[in-house]
Amino acid sequence: MGYYPSLLMDLIRNICRLPGIGEKTAERLAMHILNAPRGEAEQLSRNILKVKDRIKLCSICSAFSDGEICDICRDRTRVSTLLCVVEQPADMVAIEKSGSYKGLYHILQGVLSPMNGIGPDKIRIRELISRLKDNKVKEVVLATGTNVEGEATASYIAQRLKDRPVKVTRIASGVPVGGDLKYVDQVTLRKAMETRHDV
Amino acid sequence: MGYYPSLLMDLIRNICRLPGIGEKTAERLAMHILNAPRGEAEQLSRNILKVKDRIKLCSICSAFSDGEICDICRDRTRVSTLLCVVEQPADMVAIEKSGSYKGLYHILQGVLSPMNGIGPDKIRIRELISRLKDNKVKEVVLATGTNVEGEATASYIAQRLKDRPVKVTRIASGVPVGGDLKYVDQVTLRKAMETRHDV
DSSP: OOOOOOHHHHHHHHHSSSTOOOOHHHHHHHHHHHHHHHHHHHHHHHHHHHHHHEEEEEETOOEESSSOOOHHHHTTEEEEEEEEEEEEEEHHHHHHHHHHOOOEEEESSSSGGGGGGGGGGTTHHHHHHHHHTTTTEEEEEEOOOHHHHHHHHHHHHHHHHSSSSSSSEOOOOSTTOOGGGGGSSSSHHHHHTOOOOOO | OOTTTOOOOOOHHHHHHSOOOOOHHHHHHHHHHHHHHHHHHHHHHHHHHHHHHHHHEEEETOOOSSSSHHHHHHHHTTTEEEEEEESHHHHHHHHHHHOOOOEEEEEOOSSBBBBGGGGTTTTTHHHHHHTTSOOOEEEEEEEEOOHHHHHHHHHHHHTTTSSSSSEEEEOOOOOTOOOGGGGHHHHHHHHHTTTTOOO
């Protein structure tokens, strides 16, 4: 890898560490930075550190936030009786982009995974239960993943909330919209069949 | 795009400007930076600016360099009678990686393109000719691209060097090694057939 000046190699190596970026892409990105106006490189450089230093987790829902409490938790127009439980901040963003939900969120920051030593104490389940204490939340929507760990986490939380005066729901799983049945895996298809509904 | 804190959105937008990086990838990279150790983010941030400020073009061949003259031009073990002409620094790196060439380089920093107003004066042809003045170079290898503009540039340079005491060669084009004939385009195949050689 000694074909570039060592300074440029350092940058290529740094970029290579980013997820999903191989050597060729890293070279291409470094070349772009080298040819870009200095202002663009400066902004990128500055914002990398700004994000590291100033983005925190919301003290209520644990989403990324630039203040103590995130925009959604602060937003009085959101339906405060609805609470959606997700694994990661990115899941929350995906739901927000769908525009299908106007309630609040609770981010677990993980998923139950006994194989990896992640039990109920390692994810934010205690915080979820304490958010429900004042009985203002009427429905908890479990929107953890539909893989084994996500399902186990949803079941565990449903179990823990069983005796509380709150409705617990789970997002539907089935054939993706626009999906061609012949390309859908068997497990999804079975699930879609089992949870069929009247039209 | 108001789903992330604005500081994080700024970084995602900066990353989106990089070539070949879409919104989803930019989000993923920003998340990685957010979760990475501060040292890693610091290095990335610092090296982006270092590269902008300290990488220059070699005053002889015009490759990227961290000094006035690049490592290859300074290297006394390279064959100084051989000069390979390429369009861009990345082309030089590709040839270096192939390990098939031990001479020096001349980077044109472009290619002839009358449609875009790029004539012989806009690329480093004058510098090439002045490098040949002392007649030390015995062979100029034209390694511009094999597309229309690259071929035109190679022809133009060959024409300009016709009366000089220097051998002018062109890299071969043909079927890529490991290529299956049925997937090779017709133009390449015709070229490979025309330039067939004895075995």
